[in-house]
Amino acid sequence: MVAEVLSQNFSHLIRNKIISGVKVASTLPPVVMQQFVDDTFLFGQSSVIEAKEWKHLLEDYALASGQLINYNKSKIYFFNTDRNLQNKIIHILGCCAANLPGSYLGLPLTVKEVTPKFWESILERMQKKLAGWSGKTLSGADKLQLLSASLQGVPVYFLSLFKISIAMVEKLEKIQRSFLWTGMEEKARISLVNWELVYKPKYMGGLGIRISDLNKALLTKITWNLVMGNADSCKIMRAKYFNHTPFSSLVSSNDLPSGSKIWSNIVKS
Incomplete structure (x- = not known):
């Protein structure tokens, strides 16, 4: 239920064009959040503005829910992103960058x-x-x-x-x-x-x-x-x-x- 509130907050930011998410298909709204098991996946454009909005929303979520986000275990995957921009986003979110191919749950x-x-x-x-x-x-x-x-x-x-x-x-x-x-x-x-x-x-x-x-x-x-x-x-x-x-x-x-x-x-x- 708490995660659903987080998802709705991200959707609100998309509707107000504050963040972009990722457009997967023309018939669907942009994808910004998916959950699997106990993990949350966030999708967005590589921009400083979007990273700051993510950070603010995640901090508000942690304060309201009492659930702390472990940024040390969180990873960022970049695609076609300039190295300088990558470093700025990493600094804002406090996560480490990861590369593909990798693995998830052994796969x-x-x-x-x-x-x-x-x-x-x-x-x-x-x-x-x-x-x-x-x-x-x-x-x-x-x-x-x-x-x-x-x-x-x-x-x-x-x-x-x-x-x-x-x-x-x-x-x-x-x-x-x-x-x-x-x-x-x-x-x-x-x-x-x-x-x-x-x-x-x-x-x-x-x-x-x-x-x-x-x-x-x-x-x-x-x-x-x-x-x-x-x-x-x-x-x-x-x-x-x-x-x-x-x-x-x-x-x-x-x-x-x-x-x-x-x-x-x-x-x-």
């Missing part, structure tokens, strides 16, 4: 394809989880439960936004296969069932642990939320990329609007 902030190094970090995380499990003392059902709940749980956040490569799928499935049949022991054992059958959906007689299917399902869910969602972020994406064009017509055309790799993955899903 890379980039418009390009994620590098193999990014996926290698996922592999390492999965292997560390396995290191604490004594697979040889677990039953087959126990191992399957761990695979479903923990191994697939590690990369889900990343699979929700990025399309995983076939090579990386094979590496992840190798970890799954090794744990399921050997408990990650050094000694090799014969696989009891062909892996092609194991990773099939349960209704087809498999165990339902295929990572590539999970990746496609999660990207499709993002697409559904984008097309049907009422959140401001969904409205912004629709206005920017759809331009009142039905999504089905958009993805079937050869003239797709350009965007980040995440947008490309959504369209391909």
Whole structure:
């Protein structure tokens, strides 16, 4: 509720043309504030006047709400801004400047394809989880439960936004296969069932642990939320990329609007 008051105050400044915000699409008002989890994102033009207005409003918000803003943990991202102007804005707001590509909540902030190094970090995380499990003392059902709940749980956040490569799928499935049949022991054992059958959906007689299917399902869910969602972020994406064009017509055309790799993955899903 308090954050909503802050948002309305920023909107008031835009209506009175005191600040500009960022114009994302012609059919939407300028974007100045978005929130995700416990973080607040502010968007605006690189100007001393706008920076001062932000600072005054944020100080008033902190005084009225009792919530202190941690400027030491806040970051400013500049685009096409002169270095001298950057320094002035940094001085006014009291934040540090940051550069892209970077990361947010472990996800890379980039418009390009994620590098193999990014996926290698996922592999390492999965292997560390396995290191604490004594697979040889677990039953087959126990191992399957761990695979479903923990191994697939590690990369889900990343699979929700990025399309995983076939090579990386094979590496992840190798970890799954090794744990399921050997408990990650050094000694090799014969696989009891062909892996092609194991990773099939349960209704087809498999165990339902295929990572590539999970990746496609999660990207499709993002697409559904984008097309049907009422959140401001969904409205912004629709206005920017759809331009009142039905999504089905958009993805079937050869003239797709350009965007980040995440947008490309959504369209391909």
